[in-house]
Amino acid sequence: MEKNIRKILMILLVIAIAVSLRFGIEFAFNLIWEFFDLSTIFGYIVRTFFVAIFVLIWLSITLRSENPHQKLPWLLLLTFEPVVGITLFLTFGRNFKNSFRYKNRPLMHKDEYITREKRPHEVEFKLFGYDDNTQELFHVAHHLSYHQPFLNNTKIEVLKNGEAFYPDLKAALKKAQKFILFEFFIVRADKRGREIVNLLMQKAEEGVDVKMIIDGLGSARMSRSYLRKIRQSKIDLVVNDKIYFPLFNTRINYRNHRKIVVVDGHTAYTGGMNIANEYDNTVDHPYYFRDTQLKLEGKAVKSLTSLFFKDYYYNTNNFFDNDFYYPETNVKSENVVQVLQSGPDSDAATIRNLYLKMLMMAKKSVKIMTPYMALDQETLTALSIAAQSGIDVEIIIPGEPDKYLVYKVTKSFVGNLLGSGVNIYQYQKGFCHAKVFIVDDKIASVGSYNLDNRSAVIDFEVTLLMSGAPLPRLIADFEEDKKDSTRIDPKEWANRPLITRLVEGVMSIFSPII
Numbered sequence: 180m181e182k183n184i185r186k187i188l189m190i191l192l193v194i195a196i197a198v199s200l201r202f203g204i205e206f207a208f209n210l211i212w213e214f215f216d217l218s219t220i221f222g223y224i225v226r227t228f229f230v231a232i233f234v235l236i237w238l239s240i241t242l243r244s245e246n247p248h249q250k251l252p253w254l255l256l257l258t259f260e261p262v263v264g265i266t267l268f269l270t271f272g273r274n275f276k277n278s279f280r281y282k283n284r285p286l287m288h289k290d291e292y293i294t295r296e297k298r299p300h301e302v303e304f305k306l307f308g309y310d311d312n313t314q315e316l317f318h319v320a321h322h323l324s325y326h327q328p329f330l331n332n333t334k335i336e337v338l339k340n341g342e343a344f345y346p347d348l349k350a351a352l353k354k355a356q357k358f359i360l361f362e363f364f365i366v367r368a369d370k371r372g373r374e375i376v377n378l379l380m381q382k383a384e385e386g387v388d389v390k391m392i393i394d395g396l397g398s399a400r401m402s403r404s405y406l407r408k409i410r411q412s413k414i415d416l417v418v419n420d421k422i423y424f425p426l427f428n429t430r431i432n433y434r435n436h437r438k439i440v441v442v443d444g445h446t447a448y449t450g451g452m453n454i455a456n457e458y459d460n461t462v463d464h465p466y467y468f469r470d471t472q473l474k475l476e477g478k479a480v481k482s483l484t485s486l487f488f489k490d491y492y493y494n495t496n497n498f499f500d501n502d503f504y505y506p507e508t509n510v511k512s513e514n515v516v517q518v519l520q521s522g523p524d525s526d527a528a529t530i531r532n533l534y535l536k537m538l539m540m541a542k543k544s545v546k547i548m549t550p551y552m553a554l555d556q557e558t559l560t561a562l563s564i565a566a567q568s569g570i571d572v573e574i575i576i577p578g579e580p581d582k583y584l585v586y587k588v589t590k591s592f593v594g595n596l597l598g599s600g601v602n603i604y605q606y607q608k609g610f611c612h613a614k615v616f617i618v619d620d621k622i623a624s625v626g627s628y629n630l631d632n633r634s635a636v637i638d639f640e641v642t643l644l645m646s647g648a649p650l651p652r653l654i655a656d657f658e659e660d661k662k663d664s665t666r667i668d669p670k671e672w673a674n675r676p677l678i679t680r681l682v683e684g685v686m687s688i689f690s691p692i693i
Contacts, residue, residue, distance in 0.1 A: 236269075284493055326485075331512050335473055361440055368405040371459050371462060379414055396431065470611075516644070531634075538564075546618075547575070553588045559596075567600055590683050
């Protein structure tokens with residue numbers, strides 16, 4: 180469970196600098212005014228300068244194409260405390276697409292990095308054996324993400340928790356003959372982390388092409404000595420958007436939250452799990468950790484390969500499109516699967532929009548497990564309408580938090596959902612980190628995407644949309660998780676202490692930027 184210590188310290192540092200700057204400017208202005216004989220023109224120029232900056236930033240936020248609820252926290256902060264608001268906005272609030280690192284990567288624009296898959300206008304894709312609603316959903320997903328659906332040629336295995344995922348991953352890595360693509364938000368130098376990274380170094384020494392991407396903030400707790408050891412090995416290591424100083428640096432906000440492993444182009448993994456002890460319940464740890472990972476074998480692996488190389492290209496400006504990384508596979512299955520990716524470089528909130536489409540087409544049931552829940556108005560409305568329409572909407576959230584303030588945001592949405600007839604369960608066995616979304620027990624999404632604004636428009640995410648063979652296992656796991664959870668009683672929830680509801684209400688205002 181990631182405590183994000185470094186991220187918290189960086190945020191506190193930025194806030195401390197912002198507050199110090201605010202009082203420092205006021206003190207300097209008063210000091211100059213008191214001890215130096217300057218005309219009132221000086222004061223007028225200084226005030227005009229700060230007002231001009233305030234107005235420009237205020238207008239830039241107001242003119243954005245975002246929904247009003249995404250703008251409101253910044254506008255409130257700027258209005259009540261301009262200096263602090265300006266400092267925080269220039270650090271956390273600037274648009275990713277205005278950054279030089281995005282503008283100088285043309286293959287990221289309009290998803291030009293996808294070179295091995297059919298574009299929507301290039302193929303008329305029919306999902307034989309699936310109903311019209313399912314076909315429509317995958318067709319829409321193809322238009323939004325540009326990654327194509329793969330029918331009956333990709334096996335999917337559901338791996339529950341690290342005790343199933345890590346042994347399977349290590350076995351696949353040991354069999355690698357040509358290349359390994361390895362990308363995670365969090366990689367730790369603990370027991371499980373060292374086992375897997377040491378295995379990667381061993382395979383690199385054997386001549387296997389090993390490329391590794393870790394997030395500069397998510398993996399910040401990895402020691403410099405161990406990081407140096409990886410760099411000195413034959414692993415091609417890339418640290419995504421490393422942060423040297425957080426002030427006025429948008430890199431602190433836009434993080435790569437994806438989890439991708441590709442082995443020899445025929446086997447891949449993705450889901451909610453990172454590489455650390457707490458994801459494996461066979462390792463001694465103070466709490467039980469619930470998560471879901473997926474193993475793929477077959478043609479859909481190429482989508483994860485291209486997505487990995489997009490992230491590699493973003494960080495290095497080197498793009499790989501060799502046949503070496505895209506071997507032909509011949510696997511038979513009984514399912515359809517499609518990779519969905521989203522991030523601040525996307526033209527729209529791709530995964531969020533697909534979830535809205537799934538909610539709109541739901542006829543019987545919606546099953547969701549999410550560790551964090553900070554809903555935009557569209558998702559909140561869609562969930563509420565689904566429940567009010569008689570659809571059985573069930574959401575499992577953690578019973579205990581890993582991040583106190585973020586958990587307050589999650590709880591701030593519970594009341595509205597309960598009032599609409601949504602059934603919400605708090606997971607009691609430990610901490611639930613799985614990101615699972617199932618509609619009508621026939622279409623599911625599993626990946627790195629949390630049900631919050633950060634996953635929707637700020638972080639780089641990936642999920643798999645699927646139907647067919649994997650669904651019974653995902654449904655069975657959800658029902659088992661529900662048995663390990665406690666259903667929230669609407670009357671008891673409404674009678675919580677006033678101060679608790681007040682804190683949650685305040686935190687909900689800032690949910691679009693947390």
